[in-house]
Amino acid sequence: MSWLPILPLLGVWILVVMSPGPDFLIVLRHSAGGSRRSGVRVAAGVVTGIGVWAVAGLFGVTMLVQRFEWLYTAARVAGALFLVGFGVATIRAARKRSPQADDEPPAIAARRPGRLREWRAGLLTNLANPKALVFFGALFASLLPHHANLVMRAVTLGAMLAVAFAWFSAVAFLAGSPWITRGYGRLRKRLDLLTGGLFVGMGALLIPR
Template structure:
């Protein structure tokens, strides 16, 4: 099977993955407030979450969720609570005393004291646990939105050619994940530029308050009505 029938799907995916949302914000915050490496680790967590939703959508888990609506509702409530909790933790950390100044080295592995996922008040160290925390923050931010499962189910049902074999499905999934990682890594690289990090540090409190408010708002939108 040629790549030509898959181009519409990949085109839509590129537009979707580049649209601003919680994933973009978490990578931006870790990069501008910490380092490019921190942002890339958060990006890897985001892409891991995308992979989970994409595999579920590709193999028909959407049908199961539609049949048992309480599963979707439970996941949606849990995701909403996570985003709200993350936003509140970010706002609370921003309102406390400012942390010590960062180093001007763009690729420093030191993350800010309030850059952890919901328990954001704990300082992030530069060794394994801190790096895992950055990845986990990206993963949980992405998994917090179960609407992604519905999106992937609809995307594959409408744009993935029928009779696509397993190998081509795997190749398509790999291409989608590669696009996502390339985009979020580019965001991390640009946001980790010295002039952006310096600006972020000068306006850190206001920007963190804004970011926290956006996460709270996004979480509130996920709460079932």
């Protein structure tokens, strides 16, 4: 199978997946505030969510959502509530954080959430944005060859997930560098307040007008 027909799609996907958003923030926060392994587990959750949206887009779920608009509206409201709730929880935790907690070794902080919870944090953060379904539907409709068979669709999906995991793993690796984790530790309260505010703002943008 030739890769040439799907190269334009992958080119667009690389630019999209590297753009900052909730997925980038959640991986960055867990890596800088915990460890590289923590960030990679969150990245795995994010990529799982991407896979869910991509599969839905590949098999025409977008058309179903467009037909029943209330499904999309309900998904947006649920996603907005999750992002806003996560942001508020982050802000509240930052305000209550004691100076001693900021000096806690990252390895201890990294063990607290648990592996499954870290993966789930990435998954839910990604699934909180139902606009991804519309994006994938439009991406596949415009750039995926119309003659693409099941094998080509599977290869395309696999390549997209590999790109996403490679990018977010790189973010986790860089953000988990000792000099970044030390800097994050010194400014953790302010950075968590900022991160929480960004999540609240992103959630507010999802609220249907």
